[in-house]
Amino acid sequence: MSRFVQIHTLTSYPPANLNRDDLGRPKTAVMGGEERLRVSSQSLKRHWRTSDLFQEALVGHLGTRTRDIGENVCKRLIEKGIAEKKAREWSADIAKVFGSVEKDKVTTQQLVFVSPEEWDAVHTLADQLAQENRGPEKDELKLLRKNASAADIALFGRMLADASSFNVEAACQVAHAISVHGVVVEDDYFTAVDDLNAEHEDRGAAHIGETSFAAALFYGYVCIDRESLIKNLGDNTELANKAIAALVEAIARVSPKGKQNSFGSFAYASYMMIERGNQQPRTLSAAFLAPIKEKDYLQASVDKLEQQAEFFDRVYGKCADSRVNFNASTGHGSLNDVIALAVQD
DSSP states (O other): OOOOEEEEEEEEEEEEEEEEHHHHBBBEEEETTTTEEEEOHHHHHHHHHHHHHHHHTTTTTTOOEEHHHHHHHHHHHHHTOHHHHHHHHHHHHHTTTSSOOOOOOOOOOSOOOOOHHHHHHHHHHHHHHHHHTTOOOHHHHTTTHHHHHHHHHHHHHHHTTTTTGGGGGOOOOOEEEESOOOOEEEEEEEEEETGGGSSOOOOOSEEEEEEEEEEEEEEEEEEEEEHHHHHHHHOHHHHHHHHHEEEEEEEHHHHOOHHHHHOOOOOOOSSSEEEEEEEEEOGGGGGGGOOSSOOOHHHHHHHHHHHHHHHHHHHHHOOOSEEEEEEETTTTTTHHHHHHTTTOO
């Protein structure tokens, strides 16, 4: 069975601000001596994981990333007739199972990825405490932690600093998407007009502002360790394949949501290549160390990407057992083709 599934994409975005830095400008990185546009892996993973497509495909098999386990339990206890003071004390005890909790609070200090099995255990215990009107016992709290079998936790991992035995090593690695060419981030000066400004003495703009943007063709790379994914999911191969198929489709179809209302920059991948094999994974980003200069960015990028894969094969030997791709600019291949290879046993 092939262990690694590698996914390479080229996606073109019109003027947009997909992923902002601390100053509100599009994120960038210098590569090959030129500034490139960048979308962080954290942004990509969150938008794929929370997309309707991914959520619907894996309903019932997804975790929740939150600090509010204790708040959830506290509300549940109060609704069942427990006094607020007791409810907060008991819910804080439950929240401490998953992370550090500050004094007099019930929220964890860190975000915690909670699996459906763990939520069920938490709610079952909360209901029992409410029914018996008592606080949780130590042995009961120990039973709340479960080996997470949620698809998104299995793919992207989780770290519980206070209980490393329940950490999950991510089966999926995601690179920051980066433009294949140099970019210049531009500033859009804009105004807002008061619809009733005819009644004002000052008929100028009611608001003046600036927002930054840039347009780019991005190279994206994702690697899934299928063997690790199946192991993380308790040897559930069917669920692992569902997760891979949902992720591949999300990568192709789901755009980051940064400033979407201002730019409407929804985009599908124009090109996707899937590789399968047991060979050590490698990105093809070296194809774009020299920024693309040709007028037809997409075709030039496809050529460079496929050439780089061929050159790696020549130098290192076969780097993948099988490959398939689609190219939406030429009508070659299909999303179904690449998904079929990605989930092949």
